[in-house]
Amino acid sequence: MTTLLDRRGAAIDVDALVEPNRVHRSVYTDPAIFELEMERIWGRTWIYVGHESQVKEPGEYYATTIARQPVVMTRHEDGKIYVLFNRCAHKGAQLVGDRCGKLKEFRCCYHGWRFAMDGKLLSVPLENGYADQPFNKSHADANMRAAPRYDAYRGFVFASLAADGPDLKTWLGGVASSIDNMVDRAPDGELEVAGGVLRYEQDSNWKFFLENLNDLMHPMVVHQSSSLTARVVAKRELGADAPTPSAIEIIAPFTESYTFFDEMGLHAFNYGHGYSGGKTSIHAKYSDVSEYNARMEKAYGAERVKNIFSVNRHNTVFYPSATIKGAIQTMRVVRPLAVDRTLIESWTFRLKGAPDELLQRSILYCNLINSSANLVGPDDQEAYRRQQMGLESEGLTWINMHRDFGKDEDLGEGHLYARGSSDLAFRNQFKAWKHYMSQGAR
Numbered sequence: 001m002t003t004l005l006d007r008r009g010a011a012i013d014v015d016a017l018v019e020p021n022r023v024h025r026s027v028y029t030d031p032a033i034f035e036l037e038m039e040r041i042w043g044r045t046w047i048y049v050g051h052e053s054q055v056k057e058p059g060e061y062y063a064t065t066i067a068r069q070p071v072v073m074t075r076h077e078d079g080k081i082y083v084l085f086n087r088c089a090h091k092g093a094q095l096v097g098d099r100c101g102k103l104k105e106f107r108c109c110y111h112g113w114r115f116a117m118d119g120k121l122l123s124v125p126l127e128n129g130y131a132d133q134p135f136n137k138s139h140a141d142a143n144m145r146a147a148p149r150y151d152a153y154r155g156f157v158f159a160s161l162a163a164d165g166p167d168l169k170t171w172l173g174g175v176a177s178s179i180d181n182m183v184d185r186a187p188d189g190e191l192e193v194a195g196g197v198l199r200y201e202q203d204s205n206w207k208f209f210l211e212n213l214n215d216l217m218h219p220m221v222v223h224q225s226s227s228l229t230a231r232v233v234a235k236r237e238l239g240a241d242a243p244t245p246s247a248i249e250i251i252a253p254f255t256e257s258y259t260f261f262d263e264m265g266l267h268a269f270n271y272g273h274g275y276s277g278g279k280t281s282i283h284a285k286y287s288d289v290s291e292y293n294a295r296m297e298k299a300y301g302a303e304r305v306k307n308i309f310s311v312n313r314h315n316t317v318f319y320p321s322a323t324i325k326g327a328i329q330t331m332r333v334v335r336p337l338a339v340d341r342t343l344i345e346s347w348t349f350r351l352k353g354a355p356d357e358l359l360q361r362s363i364l365y366c367n368l369i370n371s372s373a374n375l376v377g378p379d380d381q382e383a384y385r386r387q388q389m390g391l392e393s394e395g396l397t398w399i400n401m402h403r404d405f406g407k408d409e410d411l412g413e414g415h416l417y418a419r420g421s422s423d424l425a426f427r428n429q430f431k432a433w434k435h436y437m438s439q440g441a442r
Helices: 032-038 166-182 206-214 224-237 247-257 260-262 290-298 300-311 356-370 375-391 424-439
Strands: 003-005 011-014 023-024 048-052 060-066 069-075 082-087 100-102 121-123 147-155 157-162 191-193 198-202 266-268 274-278 314-320 324-325 330-338 343-352 399-400 411-413 413-417
Touching: 011 413, 032 330, 032 424, 048 060, 048 191, 060 424, 082 147, 082 157, 147 166, 166 274, 166 300, 198 375, 198 413, 206 314, 206 330, 206 343, 206 375, 206 424, 224 290, 247 356, 260 274, 266 300, 266 424, 274 424, 290 300, 290 356, 330 356, 413 424
Parallel strands: none
Antiparallel strands: 003 011, 023 399, 048 157, 060 069, 060 100, 069 082, 147 157, 191 343, 198 343, 266 274, 266 413, 274 314, 314 324, 324 330, 330 343, 411 413
16 A cells, blocks of 8 residues: 555555546645655656757757756767756756757856766866865766666657666557657658747646547537637638638647547557547548658558558557657647646657648647647646646545446457547556556556
């Protein structure tokens, strides 16, 4: 049994907070539980750090956090990528404060210690002052400390603050195929981060965002103010034969029917991962770009391209820290700040070798759906905020996850399937949550 004290000093049995078809409201509201999440989930499993294209050349770095720990992803002169704790090995000062940049070396702003991009100590001012001490530059503690584990899958870099646990490919399991499909959509077989990042904070627990990604019962309700309005305006203003603007192609599907979202389906895997869609999704009816199709066929052949484009997923969740949309080449990253505050980052990728029209559509999608001033996202954020406020009240103790409970189809190797209106995605995430909170990342 895993226990901790709540804000009133009472003991909490963490294992008892999640049952197969319901979850206790305190998992969203109790600061003590949030702190344990930072240790047991965010501090032990694989967390998304960044993409290799953000550090293309030696000396480039990208600074971020894992479980509120400052880390920096670097490219060393040996061509390899490293994930290091962003702190000097001497007095602990952060070595870089900017999010990204390029340096010949790290130099501490406090005492001038210098480090290579692989974290190795290069020099110390007045080093002879240590002549009679056990310290020297070859001592392991003199270097920047590396994250206990870090690895990349097709350009996507993850790291773990725990020394043990499953390797990255094993941990990704069935959702690795979503990365494969996203990369394979590039005629040159590679992605690269395009431009900067859109960041905004939500006044809600981090789990609300992740659950919502594959909640296919909410779009036609929550997004009436944005998507349904866009449908009505488009029908009124556009002629019958007028081409559909890209913005309408993107926004309109959010208020498709219950039947449409039911047929998309849900897929769940070990470690809390999952995706919705497969053969179809809200991205399935975007206009063709003939030049892109031609470049893809030249690169892969018609049959291979047909197979690549036949995969059409909605959101793929890499629990707990990231989600991608392969068909539109976007990614959102989760950074928990407090029990009721979460930072969301939205990134856009370029398909190398594809026409710029594909990138422009991805940027438009992010501006309409994922930016801090978008049209669709505020619908969800208001729902998260209301859930956070509602669960702070005493009016509700348990949250149910009963829809289609016991009806999941077992496809083998930890792969479950259910219709889109099922609560499978929530049950699967909380199964992983309970496992991590009681046993860690093993």
